[in-house]
Amino acid sequence: MIFGGRFADAVFGRKQLFALIALIATGAGFAVGMSSEKAIWEGWVTDRLFQIRALVVGVDRQERAPVLVVGLDQTSLASDRLAPIPRVLMTPVLAEAGQAVLDAGALALGYDFVFAYSADDFVDPSTGDSRLSGFDLPFQRFVYQNRGRVFIAHTEVGVPHRTFSAAAGQGGVRSVIVSTDSDGVVREHTPSLPLSQSPHLVDAVLGLAEADIGKKYTAIPSARLATSVPYLSLIDVLDLLESEQGRAQLERFVEGRVVLFGGLLPYEDEHLYSDRFLPPQADGAVETGPSGPPRVQPQTAGVFILADLVASALSGRVAFEPPAGFQPGLAIVFALTGALAGLFLPLSLLPVVAVGGVMCGLGIGLAGLEFGILPAPGAAPVAFVSSLVLAGVGKVGLLQRRQRSLVRLFGHYLAPDVIKHMARSEQLPELGGDTRNVVVAFIDIVGFTKMSERLADTDVVRVVNACFDEIGKVITTHEGYIDKYIGDAIMAVWNAPNSVEEPERAAVDASIEIIELLDHLRVITGQEQLDLRIALNQGPVLVGDIGGEHRRSFTVMGTTVNTASRIEAVAKDKKVRLAVSQSVAEKLPGTYRALEIWTGQLRGLSTGISVFTLDRPEMFMEPTDSLPAPNTGDSRSRLVRFPS
Structure with a gap:
């Protein structure tokens, strides 16, 4: 964050x-x-939305699809009639089929072919004779006679031969270039108004079909186009012309529709279109001629895309920008x-x-x-x-x-480690705890009772808080934990709940620094007689939560705690500021000179104990020329130095 x-x-x-x-x-x-x-x-x-729509809604059922595709497919090229004719010499056949379509009632006719070559330009390489002169004349005459209803194509790289362009006249040659989105897929078309003067073949036939569309739209296909657009193979058209019944059937196919001729050979004029994820329609669900529907290919033939752009606009199967x-x-x-x-x-x-x-x-x-x-x-x-x-x-x-x-x-009330553990686990710890070896300290303000008698309650609180604040900083600096405040005393612990590498040394170092704060504490509290007494003991304790489900407290319990409290009485009797048990003194490095001040049995304990202080003048509340004697009847004091 x-x-x-x-x-x-x-x-x-x-x-x-x-x-x-x-x-x-x-x-x-x-x-x-x-x-x-x-x-x-x-x-x-x-x-994918189109795909989901097709699965939910199904194929759009129209009374009559507005566009028919006539394809120059493999079936036509393999037929007996068209197999001998090279594809560049198909213009007479296309003229015958085109005229038949117009006669059958087509609204408009578009050829998705670029007639880039004229048979008139072909010569016999051996003689130089123009044997095909006039071969394209039927198609040129057909285009010329049906200007305004018949359109031929041009692309970015291909334009019709000048003879075909001349026959088609102004506006008879239109673009079949389709626009792709950034992913290379054709989905939308932007009409140019007025439609009759648009450079696009799609717009030209839309204009003749009196389409009411004037802004960019996205076609919404509902099935693979090869299985949903009405389709006749080129050879089907030619075969239907052979009989009266066939011509009637052709009329039923064509009447009132826009008809587009185009090539359907694999890998020729194919594009990615938005029908690519759609399911094909079942066989027999689409209008086809005797040769049946075309083969569904990985990509979509250009003539089908043109047909769908026209059909979607005429049938309202379009979506506009919001x-x-x-x-x-x-x-x-x-x-x-x-x-x-x-x-x-x-x-x-x-x-x-x-x-x-x-x-x-x-x-x-x-x-x-x-x-x-x-x-x-x-x-x-x-x-x-x-x-x-x-x-x-x-x-x-x-x-x-x-x-x-x-x-x-809550670190002011509980150990930060305990709070972090509860925050991580998001639950209260179990009641009870673990046994650990710790150092327990009792730090007492000396003369608190007399001070409280002569000061107002608010001043007493101020003095205590000032002392506890400064002492608490030292305890925390030396990795100690303040367990509780007991009136004018502090109970502190080292090595619980956190881990301290040398808890005895840390506790003694903190005690020395606290005692060295005495002059500062007297200044900030205004109490010149203020003094401190510290008792330390080391040993095993129970560390954990005590109480019940409604209220609990984190603390340490055991004989070690009680012994530390009793040692404070020895410190008071011997008038020293720091008193430590032997279990603490013997763990100190050799540079710490420990002085035994008392030995015996403390109240409430069954075994004897030795109590020490440090051999430093500031540890004694009263000046002394001779070292105090231990409580053993020996009049001489003993200086004890523990090796590291």
Whole structure:
């Protein structure tokens, strides 16, 4: 999270952080969602929407499809009639078939062929004679006589021979170039108005069919085009002309339709189209001639794409871009919803919610198709997921901030290690605990009773708090843990709940530093007579939680604690500021000179114990020229130095 640590804690409250994260996540989700519009993968999603629609709705059933395709396919080229004719010499056949189609009642006729060569230009290489002179005349005459109803094609690299262009006249040669999206797939068409003057063949036949369309649209196929567009093989048209019954059948095929002629040979004039993921229609579900439907190929023949662009516009099977503001508004709604979900729902649910948001966004796109609207299918889902993820990350940051705050706040009451463990496990520790060897300290303010008699209650609290604050800093610095405050005393522990490498040395070092603070404590409290007494003992204790399910406390318990409390009485009797048990003294390095001040049996204990202090002047509350004697009847003091 970018607003981490104490800075965020100081500047932002919880509600403000939630609002800020929601705002940032919503804005970022909206920006990412809108930037995905027209992304290369978005077309793939659109095609999948068409696939889902086809599975849910099924194939669009029309009373009569408005476009018929006549194909120069392998069946035609292999027929007895057309097999001897080279493809470049098919113009008389195409003229015959074209005239038959117009006579049968076609509204318009388009040839998806570039007639780039004329037979008039072919000569016999051995004699130089133009034996095919006039061969193309029937087709030229046919095109000329049907100007305005018949159109021939040109592409980016191919234009008709000048004789065909002249026969077609102005407006008779139109472009069959199709526009692809960024992923190379054909999905949409932008008409040029007026349609009659458009350079596109699609627009020209739409104009003759009196189509009411004037803006960019996306065709919505519902099945593979090779199995859903009415189809006749070129040889079927020629064969139907052979009989009266056949001509009547041809009329039923053609009347009132736009007819497009095109090549269907494999790997010639094929494109990726948005029908590529759609299922084929069952055999017999589409109108075909005696030769049957064409073969379904991996890619879609160009003439079928032209046919679908025309048929979709004539039948209303199209989708337009949504109104201005619809797409940004939808992205904002999804981004905001994702941000709120990321902030307020459990983290474990977010993957499921992300999938649900994506499905909802795609569902809106799918529903839009039924109303003729195609919003960018990726914008809303991407906006939702982006804001969801960002808000989820922000929520994790908030939870970490909350955990830090809890550790910091409750660290004044409990050990930070205990709080961190509870925060990680999200549950209370078991009642009871473990046995560990620790050093227990009792630090007492000397003369507190007399001081409290002559000071106001508020001054007493101020003095105690000032002392405890300074002493607590030292204890924490030396890896100690303040177990509890007992009136004017502090009970501290080393090696629980944290681990301390040399707890005895750490406790003694902390005690020395606390005693050295005496002058500073007297200044800040204004109590010149203030003094301290510290008792240390080392041994096994029970470390853990005590209490019940409703209230509990983390502490240490055992004989070691009681012994430390009794040692404080020895310190008071011997007028020393620091008294340590032998179990502490013998663990100190050799540089620490330990002085035995008492030996015997403490009240409540069954065994004897020796008590020591450090051989330093500041450890004694009263100046002394001679070392105090131990409580053994020996009048001489003994200086004990323990080796490291």
